Amino acid sequence: MNHKVIGATRNVAIVGPYLSGKTALLESLLSVTGTITRKGNVKDGNTIGDSSPEARDRQMSVEVNAATAEYEGVRFTFLDCPGSIEFVQETYNALIGVDAAIIVCEPVADRTLTLAPLFNPLLSLYAEENLP
Ligand SMILES: Nc1nc2c(ncn2[C@@H]2O[C@H](COP(=O)(O)OP(=O)(O)OP(=O)(O)O)[C@@H](O)[C@H]2O)c(=O)[nH]1
Numbered sequence: 001m002n003h004k005v006i007g008a009t010r011n012v013a014i015v016g017p018y019l020s021g022k023t024a025l026l027e028s029l030l031s032v033t034g035t036i037t038r039k040g041n042v043k044d045g046n047t048i049g050d051s052s053p054e055a056r057d058r059q060m061s062v063e064v065n066a067a068t069a070e071y072e073g074v075r076f077t078f079l080d081c082p083g084s085i086e087f088v089q090e091t092y093n094a095l096i097g098v099d100a101a102i103i104v105c106e107p108v109a110d111r112t113l114t115l116a117p118l119f120n121p122l123l124s125l126y127a128e129e130n131l132p
């Protein structure tokens with residue numbers, strides 16, 4: 001079904017710990033919105049995200065990848081952020097400019113602490129914005 005795109009593009013960051021499935025989620029989002037007809041796989045090296053030679057070689061995200069999709073008249077630009085701590089500044093930079101963030105994590109209690117590098121700076125940003 002064709003929908004007329006209305007309003008501004010929503011920019012959404014996809015963030016979370018290393019190898020939690022962010023790039024796979026982006027691929028699924030692009031697939032369900034009909035943006036791509038064939039869903040790729042990180043291991044097969046055929047995803048829309050992780051398209052740089054280094055990312056393909058390491059089978060991990062090494063930079064932010066952007067992809068746009070439309071769903072029911074709304075246009076989204078997704079920013080798939082790397083989860084490895086060595087690239088965490090890329091994630092922080094992306095979070096400054098987005099409307100929303102999807103936090104991807106494994107549903108395992110022991111791995112909760114892997115979210116700490118993400119939440120601490122977010123809380124700091126929030127606190128600074130709400131200073132009297
Ligand atoms: N079984 C299963 N495997 C998954 C799922 N999501 C991702 N994977 C696999 O987990 C591995 C890592 O997935 P990615 O999507 O690259 O994870 P990521 O969070 O983008 O990784 P980084 O960006 O490097 O932090 C890949 O081999 C995926 O095929 C899932 O929902 N189920």
Ligand SMILES: [Mg+2]
Nearest residue numbers: 022023060061
């Ligand atoms: Mg990734």
